[in-house]
Amino acid sequence: MKNHQGEKGSLHRLAIFVFPLVLAMLLASCGGGAGLSADAGSSLDSINSTGQSTGTSGGELLPLGTPLPSVPQDSGTVADSGSRSTSAVKTYNGSDFLVASGGTVDGTSLLLESSAEEAAWSLYKADGLQGQKVLSFALETRPQDLDTTYYVALGSFDDNRWHWVIETQLPEVNVEFSEGESQFISQLGNLYWVVLVDGGKSLYVDQATITTGERNGGGPGGGPGDPCFAIGPIDHIDDLSISVAGHYFIHNADTLWFDMAGNEVGPDAFAPGMFAAVDGYMADDPVIGGGCIALSVQMVDGNGGGGEMFTIDGPVIDITPEFFTVDGTAGFAPPMIFHDEATLFVNADGSPAVWSDIMPGDCVHAEGDITPDGQWLARFVVIENGGNGGGGGGGGGGGQTFVLDGEVTAIGPETISVSQGPAGAPFTVGHDGHTLFLLPDGMEGGWQDVAIGDFVHVDGQITPDGAMIADVVMDFGDNGGGGGGGGGGEYITVDGQFVSANENSFEVHGFNTDDAWTFKHDPQTAWLLPEGPGSWDDVEIGSHVTVDAVITDDNSLLALVVFVHGPPPPGM
Known part of the structure; x- marks a missing residue:
């Protein structure tokens, strides 16, 4: 579990749960990659005597190039009796293989090393599963480079074939079956699976987790459903x-x-x-x-401590004079966002608005505080399809938004340049008569009121012709009231392409700029994927991400929230 405690700024650090990226790739009876076949060339019995004992908890190590055996014959499938078995979660180390080809035991893990011509694979067995169904299968691995693709198959006792259920480059994957699968468990209560890598790639197999039970009729202690x-x-x-x-x-x-x-x-x-x-x-x-x-x-x-910040984007479900609900937290119940007389409402074109201008279905961007009693109180709300220029990119094209946080390096009648980060190159966007300038005292002003060196937060839109126009410029004064000329406590937002990552940091290539941004991440960093909360190793290389980060005292960038939008926008 992760804890995301709040800090002052324009961002929230809510505690969220880490879920593996869920893949629904039930490719029954089809191969996963070059040289793969659902029908294997030899039986397990025919190769069991050809390998070399590992002397560990693992099984037999076979030479690279040994054909993948067929599904072991365990006398058919279990009867689908609908028994109310208690759910079970079992874990298996990578070194707990039954037999492997092209593998090397490394502690509790197994290193699979393929060649350009031959695949490396390992076969595993889980027993004691009589009368149960497979609900989910999860695997933790360490691909040795970013473009390593590997495959996972489960042995079916309906057709005695390997069913390739996973094809991925992710270190952690999880398949959740829409219906409990009895075909993968034999009458003897055994389940078999294979991990395979080819194309000269290498992969550490660390751990597999199998959840079994009754999907329907589970009740307390039963198998997980939706x-x-x-x-x-x-x-x-x-x-x-x-x-x-x-x-x-x-x-x-x-x-x-x-x-x-x-x-x-x-x-x-x-x-x-x-x-x-x-x-x-x-x-x-x-x-x-x-x-x-x-x-x-x-x-x-904790006990309503308050003091945290939140940011949320999404469509409004309903609105009242006291609050509105936003469907913007994937996987979670839509939160109620409260508003009061101090809440500032603006349209996307910068024109003033009031709460009653919001209609169900309108998309909003809201920022605010979590109060001591747990309420989300909005301080700033942009009605993204409101105002004369609203409507989500009317006339086709456009519709993309951007956010900048940083220090003003130049400003004129038509443009403003903002430097994000301690050494970031200035990012120049346009402003016009519809741009709303909000000064440090909360009053509306003009571009002439913004000084070079001020810390600003800019929300805007990308027009159909690719121009970036600011809708709102929030001026916080000299360095946002703190940070001493770029050090510590300032916040930035970077929108770009996720290009690399490891357990300590990741890199994002900004859109519309040649800058590459390196961010640190820690256990408090929130990773929000389209399907719900996740982790750094759930993000696919090349994904479009928006990173909200804080500049630390040593002038490095620490990611607070990483929003994963999916593939890069067209043309980026």
């Missing part, structure tokens, strides 16, 4: 249930509870009014009548 999530203040909690932001969950002995630091605690550490995030699954059970089962609960704003 995921359900909630984030917000705790409305109610007792010995059987917890309600968060109006969403009801059953908890049981298997539910995990975490504090703000990610330490495991008990349910008695939680109380109504605290801010929490809940990860669970849907269950259809005659006892509880259906509902969400909580897998884990984590404190987000």
Whole structure:
């Protein structure tokens, strides 16, 4: 679990859950890559005596080029009896292979090294799964370069073929089956899988995790079904249930509870009014009548501490004189964003607006504070399709937005240049009569009121012809009121292409600029993918990302939030 505590600035650092990138690649009976076939050339029995014992918990190591064996014959499949078996999660180290070709044991991992002509593979077995179904299969690996593609197959006892369910370059992958799969477990309760790499690439196989059970009829302690999530203040909690932001969950002995630091605690550490995030699954059970089962609960704003910032973008679901809800947190319940007389509403063209100008379906960008009682209170709201120039790029093209945070290096009647980061090259965008300039005292001003050296936050749009025009320029004064000329405490936002990453840092190539930005990341960095929260190794190289970061005291850039949008925008 991750803890994302807030810091002053224009960004939020909410506690979120780390989920592997989910792949739905159930490619039954088809090969995954060069030289792959669902029908293997030899049986496991025919090669078991040809290998060399590893002398460890692993099996036999075979020479590179040994054909992949066929699915071991375990006398058919289990009967789909619909039994209510308890869910099981089993983990297997990479060194726990049954047999491998082109492999080398390295501690609890297995290094697979292929050649240009021959694939390297390892075969694994899980036993003791009688009467259960496969719900998900997860794998942790370490590809030895960024363009290493590897494949994973499960052995089917319906057709005695390998079903290639994963083809990926990601270090961590997870396949969640839409229906529990009995075809992969034999009558003897065995499940077999293969990891394969080819094309001269190398791969460390670290660990596999298999979740089995009954998908439907699971109830408390049953197999996970469709995921359900909630984030917000705790409305109610007792010995059987917890309600968060109006969403009801059953908890049981298997539910995990975490504090703000990610330490495991008990349910008695939680109380109504605290801010929490809940990860669970849907269950259809005659006892509880259906509902969400909580897998884990984590404190987000410990006992309503407040002081955190949030930023959210998305379509408005509904709006009232006190609050509006935004569908902008993938995988989580839409939060209620409160507003008051101090909340500033503007249209995308910079013209003033009021809350009643927002209609359900309108897209908004909102920034604000999380109050001590857990409310999200908006301080600044842009109605992105509001105003005379709104409408999401009317007339075709355009529709892209940009955000800049940094120091003003030049400003004139038509343009403003902003340097992001301690050594960033100036980024020049246009402004016009519709651009709204907000001064440090909160009053509206003009471009002449912005001084070189001031720290600004700029929101704008990219027009159909590629021009970047500022909608709003928020002037925070000399270096944003702190940071002493570029050191520590300032925030920047970079929009660009994700080009490389490791466990400590990553690099982004900015759009419309030749600059490459290197960011550090830490356990508090939030990674928000299209399908929900994730981790740095869930982001595909080449993805379009927006990075909100803080300039630290040593003038390095520490990522606070990384929004992963998917493939790069057209033309970028």
